[in-house]
Amino acid sequence: NEWPLSWFRAKAQLEQMNEPRISYEAFEGVCRDAGVQGEVSREVLGDFLHDLGIVIHFSDFGLDDNHVLDPKWVTGAVYKIINAESVAAGKGLLRLDALKEVLRPEEGDAYKYRRVDHHYIIKLMKKFELCYELEGGEVLIPQLLAVPQPSFDFPYEGALCFVLHYADFLPPSVMPRFIVKRHQEIKDRLRWRTGVVLKHPQLEATAVVRADNEARRIHIAVTGKERKVYLALIWLSLREINIGFEGLRVSERVPLPDNPAVSVAYETLLDYAEQGLEKIIPENTKKAYSVRELLNAVHPDSQSDGENMLALARDDKEKGRLRKFGKGLNKYFDVEVNLFGVKFDYKTFFDDILSKGE
Known part of the structure; x- marks a missing residue:
C-alpha cells in the first residue's frame, strides 16, 4: 500500500533531527506537525519505520516511551559495554552503577551517552537477548562467560x-x-x-x-x-x-x-x-x-x-x-x-x- 504524504513528511522530519533518541511525546509532535492524525496512525507509522530500520521502537513497557532515530547509537553503546575491560574481567558480569565509567565519552567517540540513557540501553540489551538481570544491581552477558x-x-x-x-x-x-x-x-x-x-x-x-x-x-x-x-x-x-x-x-x-x-x-x-x-x-x-x-x-x-x-x-x-x-x-x-x-x-x-x- 502507498504511504500517505503526511507519513513521508514525518519520515523526512525525523531524518533531519540531530538527536539520536527522542521521547514518544516528541515523536507525537513530529507526527502532528506532519499531519499524521490519530494514535493508531502514529503507531502504525512507528512500526513501519522500525521495520525499515529507520528508527528503533518497541511497544514493550519501559521501551515504548522512546524512539531511536540513529540505530548506530544503540550498537555503539552495546559495543562499548561488551568490549569493556571490566566486563570481560568479570566474565560478563556488569554492575549497573559501573555504566557511567563504561559509557564515559572518549576521544573519537561518535556518540555520547547520558546517565538517563543507561537504563534504556540495558532494557534494549535485554530485549535483544544479550543479557539478563541478576540480583544486586547486576546484569550478566552470557557471550562473555x-x-x-x-x-x-x-x-x-x-x-x-x-x-x-x-x-x-x-x-x-x-x-x-x-x-x-x-x-x-x-x-x-x-x-x-x-x-x-x-x-x-x-x-x-x-x-x-x-x-x-x-x-x-x-x-x-x-x-x-x-x-x-x-x-x-x-x-x-x-x-x-x-x-x-x-x-x-x-x-x-x-x-x-x-x-x-x-x-x-x-x-x-x-x-x-x-x-x-x-x-x-x-x-x-x-x-x-x-x-x-x-x-x-x-x-x-x-x-x-x-x-x-x-x-x-x-x-x-x-x-x-x-x-x-x-x-x-x-x-x-x-x-x-x-x-x-x-x-x-x-x-x-x-x-x-x-x-x-x-
Missing part, C-alpha cells in the same frame, strides 16, 4: 537425548541467547559460554544443553520425572532462535538408544511414519530400528503431558521467554486436539506456535 565447562554431576546414562545439527554454520549467538531465554531455570549458577545446566522445579527435571561450535552441534540431555515435557520446551526455545536466522539449515535429530553417537532426523522419522514404514536403517548402521519407538522416545506419553507442555509454552510467552507466539496455536485451545499419539508431531505443533501473528 568463562569458556571452560565447570564440573558437575549429571546422570547421562539413561537420560533423554536430542541433538541439533547445523548444516553450514552454528551462529555463536545461539547459545548465549538461549541462556538468556531460560536464565530463570539455571541450576546452581552452572553456566558457561557454550552451555548451561537447567532445572525445572515444576517438572522435576534437569537438563544439560551445550554447543559444540566446531562440530556445529547442540546437544540436549534431560533427566527427571517429566523429561519429555522439558525437552519440548527447550527444543521450542532453540527453534524460535533458529528461525530468526534467514537460510539457517538445522536438522533436529533423535539419537539411537543403543548408539547415541548416531542419530536420525526427526523429520525423516515423521515421513516414514506417514508412509506407514515401520522400520528404518540409519546411515552408518546395519540395524533396523522401530520408527514408532524412536518417535515415542521424544513424544508426550499422554494427553495430560501434551496439555502440560501447551500450558507451559503459554507460560513461557507470558514470561517473555517465547516471543513468536502465533495465532495458529489458538486451535489447541478452541477445540480438543490430540497432543500425543500416532498423529501428533512437534514439527506441526511448533510451526503453529511460532506462526506469524498474535
Whole structure:
C-alpha cells in the first residue's frame, strides 16, 4: 500500500533531527506537525519505520516511551559495554552503577551517552537477548562467560537425548541467547559460554544443553520425572532462535538408544511414519530400528503431558521467554486436539506456535 504524504513528511522530519533518541511525546509532535492524525496512525507509522530500520521502537513497557532515530547509537553503546575491560574481567558480569565509567565519552567517540540513557540501553540489551538481570544491581552477558565447562554431576546414562545439527554454520549467538531465554531455570549458577545446566522445579527435571561450535552441534540431555515435557520446551526455545536466522539449515535429530553417537532426523522419522514404514536403517548402521519407538522416545506419553507442555509454552510467552507466539496455536485451545499419539508431531505443533501473528 502507498504511504500517505503526511507519513513521508514525518519520515523526512525525523531524518533531519540531530538527536539520536527522542521521547514518544516528541515523536507525537513530529507526527502532528506532519499531519499524521490519530494514535493508531502514529503507531502504525512507528512500526513501519522500525521495520525499515529507520528508527528503533518497541511497544514493550519501559521501551515504548522512546524512539531511536540513529540505530548506530544503540550498537555503539552495546559495543562499548561488551568490549569493556571490566566486563570481560568479570566474565560478563556488569554492575549497573559501573555504566557511567563504561559509557564515559572518549576521544573519537561518535556518540555520547547520558546517565538517563543507561537504563534504556540495558532494557534494549535485554530485549535483544544479550543479557539478563541478576540480583544486586547486576546484569550478566552470557557471550562473555568463562569458556571452560565447570564440573558437575549429571546422570547421562539413561537420560533423554536430542541433538541439533547445523548444516553450514552454528551462529555463536545461539547459545548465549538461549541462556538468556531460560536464565530463570539455571541450576546452581552452572553456566558457561557454550552451555548451561537447567532445572525445572515444576517438572522435576534437569537438563544439560551445550554447543559444540566446531562440530556445529547442540546437544540436549534431560533427566527427571517429566523429561519429555522439558525437552519440548527447550527444543521450542532453540527453534524460535533458529528461525530468526534467514537460510539457517538445522536438522533436529533423535539419537539411537543403543548408539547415541548416531542419530536420525526427526523429520525423516515423521515421513516414514506417514508412509506407514515401520522400520528404518540409519546411515552408518546395519540395524533396523522401530520408527514408532524412536518417535515415542521424544513424544508426550499422554494427553495430560501434551496439555502440560501447551500450558507451559503459554507460560513461557507470558514470561517473555517465547516471543513468536502465533495465532495458529489458538486451535489447541478452541477445540480438543490430540497432543500425543500416532498423529501428533512437534514439527506441526511448533510451526503453529511460532506462526506469524498474535
